Amino acid sequence: MxxxxLEAFxxxxxxxxxxxLVLDLPRPQTPSVRAxxxxxxxxxxxxxDCKF
Structure with a gap:
């Protein structure tokens, strides 16, 4: 190989x-910056976790 x-894989x-990992993030109750x-x-x- x-x-x-190898880089592409x-x-x-x-x-x-x-x-x-993104799918595991909780969704805010309302669409606002505060939520x-x-x-x-x-x-x-x-x-x-994504910093590598």
Whole structure:
């Protein structure tokens, strides 16, 4: 397997994992910034987890 194929495979795996992580984030009750800010802990954990 050459380097380009390995990089593409790794990128695909990372994209799938990040998609699954996003689906686990809680949805705010109302569509407002205040409701989104109430979920800041979950969003913060997601952002820290995705930093690699």
């Amino acid at each position: 050459n380097k380009a194929r 790794t990128d695909a795996i990372i994209a799938i994992v990040l998609t699954l 989104l800010f109430a979920e800041w802990q979950s969003i913060y954990v997601y952002m820290v």
